[in-house]
Structures are given as C-alpha cells and as structure tokens.
Amino acid sequence: MTEPGALSPDEAAIRPVDGAAAGLSGPSPSIDQAVPPLARPPAMPGTLAVVGGGLDLNVAASSILRRASLYVGLLALLAAGPIAAIAWALSARQGGFEWLRDLLVFGQAPLIRAGPGFALFVFVAVLLGFGCLAAISVDAQLLALTLIGGQATGRHFDLRAALAVARLNYWRLVRASVLVGLILLVPRYLLNLAIMGGRPVGTETEVLLVTAAGIVLAVPFAYVGTGVILGGVGAREAVRRSWRLAQARWRLAFLLAVVNAGVSYLASLAIGAGADILVRLGTALGLGGSVGAPQIATLGLIVVLAIVSIGSLIMTIAALTVAPQVVAFLALTGYSAGLDAGAVANDTLGPARAEPLIARPMKIALALSGVAAALAFINTI
Numbered sequence: 001m002t003e004p005g006a007l008s009p010d011e012a013a014i015r016p017v018d019g020a021a022a023g024l025s026g027p028s029p030s031i032d033q034a035v036p037p038l039a040r041p042p043a044m045p046g047t048l049a050v051v052g053g054g055l056d057l058n059v060a061a062s063s064i065l066r067r068a069s070l071y072v073g074l075l076a077l078l079a080a081g082p083i084a085a086i087a088w089a090l091s092a093r094q095g096g097f098e099w100l101r102d103l104l105v106f107g108q109a110p111l112i113r114a115g116p117g118f119a120l121f122v123f124v125a126v127l128l129g130f131g132c133l134a135a136i137s138v139d140a141q142l143l144a145l146t147l148i149g150g151q152a153t154g155r156h157f158d159l160r161a162a163l164a165v166a167r168l169n170y171w172r173l174v175r176a177s178v179l180v181g182l183i184l185l186v187p188r189y190l191l192n193l194a195i196m197g198g199r200p201v202g203t204e205t206e207v208l209l210v211t212a213a214g215i216v217l218a219v220p221f222a223y224v225g226t227g228v229i230l231g232g233v234g235a236r237e238a239v240r241r242s243w244r245l246a247q248a249r250w251r252l253a254f255l256l257a258v259v260n261a262g263v264s265y266l267a268s269l270a271i272g273a274g275a276d277i278l279v280r281l282g283t284a285l286g287l288g289g290s291v292g293a294p295q296i297a298t299l300g301l302i303v304v305l306a307i308v309s310i311g312s313l314i315m316t317i318a319a320l321t322v323a324p325q326v327v328a329f330l331a332l333t334g335y336s337a338g339l340d341a342g343a344v345a346n347d348t349l350g351p352a353r354a355e356p357l358i359a360r361p362m363k364i365a366l367a368l369s370g371v372a373a374a375l376a377f378i379n380t381i
Contacts, residue, residue, distance in 0.1 A: 057152055058320060069313075069316055072312060072315040073308040073312035075136050076311025080129055086376055088299065125372040125373045128372070131365065132365050140314045145225050150162070159357075160355040160357070176225075179236065191217075192210060195213070218257045218261075219256075220243045221243075221246075222256040223241065224239055226326055228338070231333070231338050245332050256324055259320075259321060260321050
C-alpha cells in the first residue's frame with residue numbers, strides 16, 4: 001500500500017530526477033545554482049518516442065552536424081595521413097602492394113632497404129597517428145553531445161563554440177570512460193571466459209552471446225556522456241548518476257545500450273562495404289599487382305577520400321548514438337546547465353579569441369607525426 005500523498009513506484013520512476021529522487025544532492029561543480037524543479041513533471045516518453053526524438057534532433061541539427069562531420073573527417077586525414085603516406089611511399093618503391101597483403105594477411109614484414117632509423121620513425125608516426133585518432137573519436141562524441149544537447153534545449157552552438165564545450169569536458173569524459181572500463185574489466189573477462197572458454201575467436205553463436213552480455217553490462221552506464229556534458233559533473237559523479245538514472249528506468253537504459261550496439265554494428269557493416277568497394281575499384285584500375293606512377297597517384301587519391309569519409313562517419317555515428325541519450329536524460333532530469341559553461345566561455349572570449357579548430361597538443365602531435373613520416377620516407381631513399 002502506498003501512503004497518502006506519496007508517489008507510487010511508477011510515478012517516482014518517471015518524474016524528473018532531482019537531488020532527493022536520485023541521490024544527486026548538491027549543485028554541479030561548474031554551476032552556482034541548481035535549476036529549480038518543474039511545477040509539473042513532464043510525462044516520460046516511451047522507448048520508441050525516445051528513438052524517434054533522437055532522429056528528429058539529428059534532422060534538426062543536420063546543418064551543423066554536416067560541418068562537424070567534415071571537420072572530423074579532415075582532422076582524421078591529418079592524423080592518419082602520415083601513416084598512409086608511408087604506406088603509399090613503400091608501395092611506390094616496391095612497385096606494388098604485395099608487401100601490404102603479406103603484412104596484413106600473413107604477418108610478414110616487407111624486406112626494405114632503409115636506414116637504421118626507419119623502424120623507429122615508422123613506430124613514432126604510427127603511435128602518434130593512432131593516438132590522435134583516439135582523441136578525435138572522443139572529440140566527436142563530445143561534439144555530438146554538445147550539438148544535439150544544444151538543439152534539444154534551444155542553445156544553438158556553432159562549431160567553435162561546440163569545440164569550446166568539448167575541450168572543457170574532454171578529460172572528464174576520458175576519466176569516466178576509463179573508470180567504466182575498470183569497473184567492467186573483471187565481469188567482461190569472466191563472461192568471455194565462461195562463453196568462449198578463453199579462446200580469442202569463437203563461433204557466431206558465442207560472439208552473439210558475448211555481444212549481448214556486453215550490452216547488458218553497459219546498461220548502468222548509458223548516461224555517462226550526458227552526465228558529463230549536460231549535467232556538468234566530473235567522472236565519478238557522472239558514473240554514479242548514470243547508475244541512479246538507469247535504476248529509475250532499466251528498460252529505457254537497456255534501449256540506449258541496444259541503440260549504441262546497433263548503430264556501431266551498422267557502422268562496421270558500412271565501413272566493410274566501403275572497403276569492399278575500394279578494393280573492387282582498385283582492382284578495376286589495375287592496382288592489384290605491379291603498378292606505375294599513374295596507379296600510385298590514383299591510389300593516393302582513393303586513400304585520402306577513404307580516410308575523410310571514415311572520419312566523417314565517426315561523427316555521424318556519434319550523433320546517432322547520443323541523441324536518444326540526450327532525449328532520455330532531459331526527460332528524466334530536466335537538467336542541462338552543463339552546457340552553459342561553454343556558452344559563457346564562448347561569449348567571454350569573443351571573436352578575437354575564438355576557439356582554435358585544432359588544439360595545441362593535437363597540433364604538436366600531428367607535427368611530430370608528420371616529421372617522423374618524412375624521416376621514414378627519407379630513410380628509404
């Protein structure tokens with residue numbers, strides 16, 4: 001029996017989560033005063049409405065999302081470009097791509113006449129390149145959360161303003177992701193051991209079971225990203241609040257985890273299909289065996305377009321996955337003041353001190369990667 005005047009369990013689950021309802025007491029570190037509670041809590045949308053609302057937000061923000069996708073694609077080109085340039089130069093020197101096939105399929109390193117520093121320079125270029133790509137993937141998620149969150153709450157960010165918000169919260173999201181990874185490290189290992197018996201490759205059924213188990217494990221952490229950007233809290237608090245929100249509506253959190261896995265799976269299919277098209281195109285252009293200068297130039301153009309396209313796809317995937325999270329987070333909490341920090345910072349800086357498109361640490365890493373690739377190329381001459 002419910003006491004007179006008390007909320008039923010269902011009513012408590014759908015009302016906006018404030019400090020008393022979800023144990024989220026205390027203002028956000030970046031906010032001086034909490035948003036006052038709504039007089040009448042909005043009705044919690046159903047699962048299909050959350051997905052539909054996320055798609056609507058993507059459509060409404062399509063213009064700025066296209067610019068952000070192009071930005072991420074070009075940034076990915078700068079990060080992966082030195083690695084691709086080394087592979088391109090080796091292909092030109094070897095007169096074909098058999099070395100790359102042997103390396104990827106059989107694990108055989110190519111026989112290259114190069115100076116003693118060649119291997120070191122290649123290692124530095126690859127390490128910095130993949131490090132920059134990892135940072136870009138985090139930036140893409142932060143940009144998507146900022147742009148989608150701004151669209152949902154009436155705060156309209158341009159690209160530089162969204163970058164300001166993303167960079168203010170970059171290390172918060174990184175720490176939160178590391179914390180979630182540490183929490184799930186042992187459960188994931190035990191599940192993989194139980195399902196696949198410690199084997200690195202399993203059957204299709206085993207892979208499906210592992211994927212399903214991963215979705216279930218990710219359910220309590222469905223709101224970590226929105227907690228960082230919209231909630232404006234740190235890593236540990238974002239993880240704690242995500243757990244509380246997931247408890248309020250487990251089915252909704254499970255839906256968000258399924259959407260994340262589904263979009264990622266569709267993206268992997270799209271990347272695989274794109275790679276197959278590139279292989280067929282290369283075969284049609286005679287890039288399968290010994291090649292000359294025209295084929296090498298054509299290959300360079302194809303690789304550039306492929307890198308930009310994959311980089312843009314990263315941003316598109318991020319926008320599709322975070323939009324339902326934003327809809328659900330706002331419906332559960334009615335809170336989005338974490339976005340105000342970036343808006344205030346952008347207004348304070350003004351156009352004379354606009355946020356740079358490439359952060360200084362990224363510039364340094366990209367420059368070092370380019371220098372290492374150039375030195376590796378010189379060592380092959």
